[in-house]
Amino acid sequence: MHFYCFFITHKQILQAYSDYENDQIYGDPDGIYCESKIFETVEFGYNKIVVERPTRDADGNIILKKGKPVADAALRDTENVPLVEDIDTYFKREVLPYASDAWIDKKKTKIGYEIPMTRYFYKYQAPEAVEDIAARIYILEADISASLEKLFHEEA
Structure with a gap:
């Protein structure tokens, strides 16, 4: 721990x-x-996977090389999969519904760790009521108007 x-x-x-x-x-x-x-240390770990998509020709057909789709670098993306989760399960749930032609380049998978302070320590504080903000702005505007009136009155 x-x-x-x-x-x-x-x-x-x-x-x-x-x-x-x-x-x-x-x-x-x-x-x-x-x-x-x-x-637990594992809570901060993730597998960074590289998600590839195929290159297509002008007719929209997938370009193949040696029978396998050629990856389009412009469509390449990454996903951080928690270490406690199975990569393939995550991929099927989070990627394939939106990009059915995608695949994982498993040779590029890397393990990383980060401590997302906001996720673990953030405490929600309700924003100030709009009425209170408007009242404060009204007071500030009145103060500015009074100061400008005084400034321009003194010059005249």
């Missing part, structure tokens, strides 16, 4: 790390705080 934490102070880091507990908050969630989360 791996331990990740948004941290602000050394004390919070040390406390969270030594406790080694999942979904704990150290400090003030409305201020400076540390949130611990524990994940």
Whole structure:
């Protein structure tokens, strides 16, 4: 298991790390705080697959070389398939319904890892009400108008 934490102070880091507990908050969630989360390393891994599509001639026919379709580099794409998921199952579900002539160039598959902080740590905050924003804008406009009136009145 791996331990990740948004941290602000050394004390919070040390406390969270030594406790080694999942979904704990150290400090003030409305201020400076540390949130611990524990994940298996495999959750951050993926297979980057290369998805190929065939080249077609002017008549729309697939161009073959030695009996196999020639890949069109302009149509080449990649997909990140989670390590915990079977590549072929993912491909059938996520790619083939939209590109039935596609195939995977398995020689180009690479394993990668990333920690998508937003996915694991993002906390939704509802946007401010439109009425409140409009009221604030109205006050700002009135303040600007008053300042302009005062500025141009002083020059006259």
